[in-house]
Amino acid sequence: MSQQPGADGHESSGQQSPGVPPAPPPDQYGQYGQYGTPPPPAPDQYGQYGTPPPPAPDQYGQYGQYGQYGTPPPPAPDQYGQYGQYGQPPGTGGYYGAGFVPVPSAVQPGIVPLRPLTLGEIYDGAFRAIRSNPMVMFGLAIIVVGVGAIVQLGFTAAFVGRIERAAQAGVADVDAFFSVGTFAGLLLSSAAVSLATLILEGLAIISVSESVIGRKVSLGEVWRRARGRLWRLVALSLLLGAAGIAAVAAATVAVVGLSVALVEAGGDNWALLFVLVPVLFLALLVLLAFIAVRTMFAPCTIMLEGTGVFASIARSWRLTKGHFWRLFGIMLLTVVLVGILVSILSVPFSMVGTIFATDGFMVPLVLSSIGQLVGSALSIPVMAAVLALLYVDVRMRKEGLDVELARAAQAG
Template identity: 45%
Template sequence: MTSPHDDVPQTPTWAAPAGTSTPPPEPPVAPGPPPPPVPPPGWGGPQPPAGYGSWGPAAPPPPGVAWRPTALQPGIIPLRPLGMGEIYDGAFRAVRANPRVMFGLAALVVTLAVTLQSVIQWYVRGIAAAGLTDISTDIDPSGQMGMADQLGSSFGLAVGAPVTAIATTVLTGLLIVSVSRSVLGQVATVGEVLRSWRVWLVVGFTLLTGLAWVVVLGAVVGSVVALATNNQIALAVVVGVLGALLVLVLGVWFSTRTLLVPPALMLEGKKFWPTITRAWRLTRGSFWRLFGIYLLTSVLASIIAQIIVVPATLITSLFLRDPTATSFGSIVVIGVANIIASTLSTTFLAAVVALLYIDVRMRREGLDVELARAAETTA
């Protein structure tokens, strides 16, 4: 028979193997609280912004990489040293920021200059063609090549070229003012730009530079002519070749070292010669960078100009039946093409030169800090 206690479940006992002691029974472990539910993405606590990884302090930059805060950009360029692509982008932004000056005023000045040059070329061409009849007859006795008209047109173009050169110089100085204002996010009006009297300092510097080149070229040509006159032909050829190479190298070097003179004269407000000396010093240590960027810019501007001028020349040859491009209609067609080409190229070159000046000063003098302070003041 069984007793009532036999129906109650008994706690089983554990028998240790022979030769070992029986360990005491372990106390029961109380169950802990259940784990908190995992919220779906975006729920619960704050989530870190995309791209930041985790909250907390930012990771330090890699070794050798200096940390730089985001540059302020109130206008067409960020206020920090620029790369070549940023300079070109800033030049296009300068045109979009103030098209009334960068295109409207530029087109007006270039139109007046090219029109005056075309009138001078047309007038001088007739006079020169009559005066050069004897020379053209020796080269083209039948007159079928139109040598007299070509020589007269070339002479007229040479006489009228200074008009375009001076107008381009004036325009470059005026556009630099507009670009400098666009850097701060401001827009210069046509009236404000035209009141920049310092543009005549740029014209004076251009005239002095041109006079110096006339003296240098005159010395080389005079030496060659003198040697040739004395029957020293071989020496004349050697002097001519070496002189041409010397003038080329000197021209590249001098043009690069004085590249920043126009923007310095327009923007710094100081006297003539101290400003030229300072602009000369600014190019020290940046010669090859300035030379490379300006050379590439000049090539691009020349390609753009040729894309416009060459079709106009073909039109005069094919449709106006004027292969020498000396008739009035040809001069008008080519003149219009020159207006468009000169407006585009001068605007682009002036903007790049202005931004190169600002970039050099930001690199060497911390101009970006002053520009940022000026932008915050005028905001």
């Protein structure tokens, strides 16, 4: 480097352009700014001039890791330890593969943000789904459950009336109400209510899935999309119900056989029997809860993905893998909260029915059915909405569904 003029007045061997003022005196590093420009600022800790200092070191101890000096630091890591929603710049691949373009972390076109959901966001989204499309979620529940309740009320009234007439006729005629026709009517009415509930859940799942991306679908559109898949939903319900009945029957046979064997063995086996029987029934409850959680997304896959009955069970089994305890806890809490809410709503009807109990059975029965209708009309949409949002949440966690939903919301 050529020696620059110093403070003692010596000139360098280089040529200086005429008319250009002399350079400022050198600083402690012997460096100058360009002629005609003010002296550079004092050197920073990196010995550089004229550039702003780099950002504070990030968590990896790097200076300016995300760009050159002077670029803003990256955003603070989110709750998943990543920068931004996915922690990868566009086009670098990452978790979702090459060419992936991440969506902003705060994207929320509908009832919930498009990212893994918290428990509060799931419950908030469930009630938002009801408010955003009340005709499908709440109004349809009143219609469907109301029709089923009327059918059940008719058979129940006939059944109770037969009991009263048989009791008034005498003890010898009390067995008259145990007729095949009466029990068949009660069974059919219960099946009608269960079928109506199942159809309502399927329709609500479709409505919630559209509310996630900010769309409001009409009742006609929901029915058009669901009607070809409802028979698979019914078949799934029958299959799972038969499996549950078979498990209970097998457990009952095992308990009876064990009891008989212990009694015939004699001795002090009664104490062992009182221990083993509760343990076996507890094991049965654990098994039923495990199967219920692992197959809980089967209705969602049928209604939203169009899978078959057995394919929906397999698909639900894969989706719930690794999320069992979280799903079990949320659904158990939801069932308890909804049960408490339904009980609170049914108390006024039961109290009024008790007042009119002396005038006959019909008024209390009607009031009890109305309380059941109100409770079911609220509980069924809430349960269906929570189930649908859990399905969306698990797919966002495992399959990156949030990216597809964001694109669908932009396209729609």
